[in-house]
Amino acid sequence: MDLHWLKPLLGRPSPFTTVYLDATRTGANADAEAADRWRAVRRSLERDGASAGVLDDIAELVSVPTGVRGPHGRVVVADAEGVVVDRVLSEPPAQSYAVFGPAPALLPAVRAADETVTYLLVAVDRNGADLTWAAGGTVRTEGGPETETVDGGHDDVHKTREGGLDRRSQTRAEDSWGRNAEAVAAVLDKRVAERSPDLVLITGDVRAVSLVRDAVGQPTRELLVDVPGGGRGEGLKKGSFEARVAEALAAVRKQRSDAVLDRFREAQGRGGGAVTALDDVIEVLRRGQVAELVLHVDALTSGLADRTLWVGPEPLQVATSATDLASIGVTGGAEEMDANVALVRAALGQDAGLTFAEDGTVDLVDGIGAVLRWSDDSTPSEAVPTQSADQARLRSVV
Template sequence: MKLQFLTPLYAHPGPIASVYLDTSRDLEDADRALELRWRTLRKRLLAHDTDPATVEAIDDAVGSDREVAGPHGRAVFAAHGELVLAERLPEPPARDTAQYGMLPDTLPLALQHTPDIPYAVVILHRVHVTEHTTPHAAGHAADHGGSYEELEIDCESGRWPTSRVAPGTRFHRSIPVDGWPKELEELVGELVAGMDSAGTEMVVLAGDPWAVNSLIRAAPSRLHGALVKLKDGQHRRREPGRALLEEELAILLDGRLSDRDRHQTDTFLVQRARHPEYVEGLAAAVAALQRGQAQTLILTRPARLDRHLWVGTAPVHLALTGEELSAFGLQYYWEEPAPGAALIRAAAGTQAELVSVPDEELPLEDGVAVVLRYTGA
C-alpha cells in the first residue's frame, strides 16, 4: 500500500497533536458518549502543553462524521492551531488516545488503511412500475399498458477497508428493462476503465439473475477473473455513510492481501532465504530505511514494536541509538517513544510502501521486515 495520503502530516514541523477516538453511532445517546470521550482527551492534550488553538482545531473535526452509521472511529491531526488531517477509521480504535509530540502518531491510521484493495460493486434490481408510482413514470407506463419494468442500477467503487466508512464514486440509475442492452455496454466499459485506471481487483455483482448473467457474458475475458457473483439477490438497505454490500465485502476481502502486497511478500520470502540479516528484524529495517533502500516496509498485526528509536528532522534520520545519529553528523535529534511513528515517517518519506500481515501467517523477528529495492555488494 502506498503512503502518499500521509504526506500532509510531514509537511508541517512538529509538535503535532494526534487523536484517535471512537465515534461510533451504534450506541445509545452516541453524541453524549462522544462528548465525554473527547472531553477526557482534550484535558489530556492541554495537560501535555498542547496550545489551545490546536485543541480547538481538533474540536471542530471530532464530531464531523455524525452522518456515518454504525461502529467506526476518527483520526485527527492538528498543529500550530490548524487542522492538518482528519480521517474516518473503518474500525473504532482499540482505545481512545491523544498524543502531542514531534512526530504524528500515524501507525494506527496506516494499519487501518491496509490492505487497500481496489474493488467495485454492481447491484441490479428489477422493479415493477405503474403510472401511479411517480409522475415521471406515468407517461412511460401509459405507453406500456399502464405498467412496465425498470432496472435499478447501483454502482460503487472503493478501496477496502477504508471504503467501509468512506465510500468512493457511487451512482444510481433507473432505466426501462428494454434499455438494458445499451446501458450494459456502457457499464462494462466503465468497469474495464476502472480496472485499467484504479487497478480494480474485484467486481462484486448482485441482484436480478438475468441482468447479472448478461453482464457477465458481455464482459471481456480479461475482466472475468475479477467478477464475483453473489447468490443472494435480495435488495439490501444502504446504511448512511457505509459501503454498498459491506457485510458481503467483509467476507470476501477481510484477511486478504492486495495483488501487489502478495507480490511484495513473495519477494520478501525470496530475499530472506538469501540474506535474512538484511531484511528481517528492526535493525535491518532501520538500516534499509536510513539508506532509502527499502521498497516496502512489512509489519505484523498486532504490531509488536516496543523499542524506542532515535530520530532527527528528516525521514531518513532514523537509528537504534543516539550515538549513531551523532556519528552521521546530526546536531539535533531525539529519542522517539513511538517506534511505529518513526518507521512510517521513514517509509513515507522514502516512497516505500506498507504491507501488513497477521502475525500467525508470517512470523517476523521484532514484527518487522523490509523488501529491498536493491542489494549492496
C-alpha cells in the same frame, strides 16, 4: 499497504496532536455519545498542553458525522498549525484516546488502516445499476455513502411467453438487456480507471450480472467478485448479504498480505532481496532500498514498542544512536524518537508500504523485516553472517 495518505505529515511543524476516536453513531443518543467521547479526549489533551486553537479545529471537524454506517473509528492528526490528516478506520478503537507530543503516533492508525479495503459495490438489474463507493478510509460528511445511478436507457426488458410475434419481443428484450449492460460496463470501466478501487463487488439479477461481467474491460474484470444476495430492490436479506461482503473483503486483505509475505519468504530463501533485524532494516531504509516494511503484529505492544531511534531532519536519516547518526553526516536537528514512529517515517520518505505479519508466517528478527526494491554487494545479506545483527539473527527469530 500503501501509506500515501500519511505523507502530508512529513516536514510539518511539531508538536503533533493525534486523536483516535470511536466514530460510531447508532441509536437515539448517537450524537450525544459521540460528543461525550470527544470531550473526554479533549480534557486529556488540555492537561498535556495541546493548543486550544488546534483543539477547536479538531472539535469542529469531529462534530460532523463521517457518513460511514456501522461501527468504525476515526484518526485525526494535527500539527502546530492545524489538522493535516482525517481518516476513517474500519474498526473503532477499544477506547477513544489521544497522544500529544513531538511526533504523531502513527502505528496504531497504520495497523487499523491495514484492515481498510476501498471497494465499489455494483447492484445491477436489467435496466441499469447503482454504484456505491465504500469509504475506504475517506471521510464523507455529505450524508452517507456516495452512490451513482446508471440508467441503461433501453426499457424494453420484458419477454413474453408464447406466440410467433412474441419471438421478436423476446429478441428485443434480450437486446435491451445487452445494451443496458454495456452502458453500465462503460461507466464502471471509467470509474475503476479514475479511482483505482481495491475490489469491485457485483450483485443483483443473475443474467444482468453475467452480461456486465462480459462487457467490462480486463482491468475491471480482474477486480470483479460476485456476491449473491444483493440487488437494487427492497426486501433483500441484508444480514446474509453483508456477511458475504465481509467475507470478500477479508479475502482481499489476506491476499494483499500474503502477496508481500510470499515475496519476503522467497527473497529470504534466495539469500537476497529481503532483510530482517532492526540494524539491517535501518541500513536499507536510509539507503532508500525498501519496497515494503514488514512488522510483526505485536509491534505495538512488544519488542519495538519500547525502543527509541535517533533521527535527523530528513525521513531517511535514522540510526540507533546519536553517534551513529553523526557518522552518516547529520550534524544538526537530531532528536530521539519512538522506533515505531521513526520507522514509519522512513518508510514514508521512500514511498514504501507496510505489511503486518502474524505469528508463524515469516521469520522476523526483532519483529521487523523489509522487502527490497534493489540490492547490491553492500546490502545486508541473509545468506552470509557478516552484518552487525547476524549473531542475533542466528539466536532470536520471532
